[in-house]
Amino acid sequence: MRFLLLNHIQNARQSLHSNRLRSGLTMLGVTIGVASITTILALSAGASKVIGDQVDALSGNIAVIRPGITSPDSLSNLTLANPHRDFAASSLTEADIALISNVAHVEAVAPLMVLSGTVKADSVAPSETPIVATSPELELISNLKVQDGQFIDSTVDQDTATIGAQLSIDIFGTDHSIGKTFTIRGKPFTVIGILKRTNNPINYNSIDFDTAAIVSLTSGKQLNQGLPQIQQINVRSDSVTNLNEAIINLNKTLIVAHHGEHDFTILTGNQISQPTSQLFYTIAGLTAAVAGISLLVGGIGIMNIMLVSVAERTREIGIRKALGATNADITIQFLIESLAMGLGGGIAGYVVGYLLAFGISTFLTFDPVLNWEIVIVALTLSVTMGTVFGLYPAIRAARKDPIESLREYN
């Protein structure tokens, strides 16, 4: 049996080689399908990894409090990935911030209130420019670096802002804009600091700090008709080991403050990135399903070519049977041929997919991920395709009547 298998492999190689163009085009169908799936998976895994890395980089002592209840595994989290829920009143209040600051083991607290509005100086910033009202602690918690000047500070006048490097270029035409004035919703602010570029539009705060204008919470309230609308509170504990204790204390304090109503969620570690990762995986899954259609077309191509091959080689099947081949021998011979086409196309597709992903990533802010899960997906897909779509032609070949086959015109 071992030799027979080896012989079938040699035979398949010979048969595919003798019909190079035909086999090549069939493999191309599989290659395109597998390549598109590999590209999508590699890029989406790359995007998810960015957030995961950020959470890891925050040395594990960060917790995020969000209004409302989210169950960590539910798909409904996807809608909560974006804290810009302007239409709903947040269950987190300014009073909560004061309470959280006093909880044991809590080192720093930064509320996030993200507004939208016209940001204007020499020119108008794009409409999606985030206006972030927060406390000076955000610099420490989210590890923001200032390139020039300083971060917003409680001792400095309230009408000041720290802006992202890209925003500075957008509205002033330069990233040296310290001391210049710009308006948010018509209210003037002076630039006191420029943030260093992060190149990280995807993060757990869901804010691209390169294009953001950061103002104090008081200024934010003034811009929002005196109302605080807190979408997220970032908390940093004094050490990694004390984070759990800090969370327990936070829970107790907030439940008491909210009259026993558990209308908030505290997330740590991977939970912070999970909704965003899930969002990416869902999008990736859907696009992969669409790419799967091309894979299906590739599979039908294999079946088509194998049926042609069986018809062409009917006489050969008859000869082989007369020389002692069993039905199983004939089935395996043709199955290995289709498997070789599927696997060949799959391996080529995997390589092409990664090259494509790396090509696309030069226009994106993250790199594709090379991991064994994608290798397994690509290989499993191609092997399954080769087998499933090759099985029917192989069985058809094996069932051919040897006498009829020998009569076939050569």
Added chain:
Amino acid sequence: MKVMPNPDSPPVIELHDLKKRFGIGDAEHFALDGIDLVIQKGEFIAIMGPSGCGKTTLLNIIGLLDCSTDGDYNLDGRAVATLSAHRQARIRSQQIGFIFQSFNLISRLNIIENVALPLTYKGIGRTKRLTLASAMLRNFHLNEREYYMPYQLSGGQTQRVAIARALVNQPSIILADEPTGNLDSRSSHVIMEELSDLHKRGNTIIMVTHNPSLTTYASRVITMLDGRVDTDTHTPIEKPLLIAAKRPLGGSPALKAIKLKDRSSRRTRKAKKSHRTHEMSHK
């Protein structure tokens, strides 16, 4: 040295009332209509007859490529009907060698690979396969053509390759379906010499042919007509009679013996008649 059939050994092939029907209803047609035949080990049988008399069908059934509609076929004492398709394929691989009129080499494989093909299904490794195939080709003086493709050889050479392929498994039975049908007379005699040589080495050969001059190589000539055995130059009276007599089928042993006697006298008459016709046609 010519190996003569041994009447004491059990017959290799035993056919009893073998029928093969094609089509149904109005189109029903019996290609074989009650064949009784016993073939001993080491016989060289030539089967003759007009086109459509069932020669090739008989050969296909003997070679386990086809199955009969009715009747018994015992190969080496075992009823073929009880064997699975897998087992039948194994027997084809190990015991039977086929030689076809149209050679039936696989065109995309070279000569040595074609000859080595039957060994594949015996599970023999590639190197050993090619060594054995090469040795077999040397016997047929084709060792210099090992890596030629089938279309690069003459008809006679191609048929010698096909014979080499049929023999590489060292089968005990060789079935040849008009092996010289596509060859000129010179090549035909070369091929027949090869077959005759194989017969001398003890192989059982059953050959279908249209060419009466080739029957001189055979030890027994059977002519067929309308799906039945018309004449048989050799009737292995003793042994098959006893075997047939022991069978419960076909009434009492005494009756069976009478029937067989009748049949043998008819066969002798027909053989004489055909011999006369043959002589006349030569004149």
